[in-house]
Amino acid sequence: MSSKKKKTKMEYRFYEIPAGSPVLALLGEKWKQSYGRDIDYLHFHNQLEIGFCYDGEGTLTLKDDEVPFGGQMFSVIPRNFPHTTNSTPETISRWEYLFVDADGFLREVFEKNSMMADSLIRRVNRRAHFFRVAEQPRMAEKIRQIIEAMRGHREFYQEEVRGLLLAFLMELARMNRESEEKQEPNGEENADSTLIARALDYISDCYDKPIRVEQLAEVCHISETHFRRVFCQCMHMTPVEYLNRVRVQMACDSLRKTNDQVGVIAARVGFSTLSTFNRNFKQIMGKTPQEWRRNPEHFERKLLNYDIKTEEGW
Helix, strand or coil, X not given: XXXXXXXXXXXXXXXCCCCCCCEXXXXXXXXEEXXXXXXXXXXXXXXXXXXXXXXXXXXXXXXXXXXXXXXXXXXXXXXXXXXXXXXXXXXXXXEEEEEECHHHHHHHXXXXXXXXXXXXXXXXXXCCEEXXXXXXXXXXXXHHHHHHHHHHCCCCHHHXXXXXXXXXXXXXXXXXXXXXXXXCCCHHHHHHHHHCHHHHHHHHHHCCXXXXXXXXXXXXXXXXXXXXXXXXXXXXXXXHHHHHHHHHHHHHHHHHHCCCCHHHHHHHCCCCCHHHHHHHHHHHHCCCHHHHHHCXXXXXXXXXXXXXXXXXXX
């Protein structure tokens, strides 16, 4: 892998998993395209992303590293891991994607063994992978089987997907355990990402409550100064910027699905005042909550389409 300068933009893309399923499948002709046109920034998701490339060529950027992609390759990218895909100019690439609520799924499966669930969740989210199918045929076959089950919707397909997904995640956790002690060129950055993982989980679980940077640092068992530095280095934004984007993401979901008043929604997602909510919403979405509700474009297309500046303080 070659090292390259960090990008100055970051985008947060939110995907909602369908009720009753651990997987959102993005399949079909829509994902046959030229990826990355006029996009020079990274993005990250709220779910584990599994991407399968059937054909095409280009580069997959994983944080600061770029790797070439081609047909018959697949990626496994944890939640909150910055990345992007760019097709070679004038070419078309064909991908299909699975977004997985790995944390929720594993906690459900191991409901009576929380220690096992927590251990597996940490391993699954430890690092990103990109493989040729020939390098990991067992994992690749499970991905293809999940994709075809989600595409076909045959009788008992959800049960089939759950079984395949559990087997896939077990193999991924085992692989990450086997490689965790190996020295890598970007080992220090991977360690930093792991260091703030608990803070990201805390924000996901408690975004609707008052949260201070001091609390997040305590959750990670490091000093507040060190936490701020590591968070900005890993996420390319401050903790408050990340928290506000999570809150706005959840507000968009309520605006789209309910008729609740904007003030009620603002309080529900953790903003202390309506004016603070309105200011942050317009800064992030480019329009007021009322305007967005009247014309709700797809959330991921509007988030953070501007330079994020890292600033001291909250």
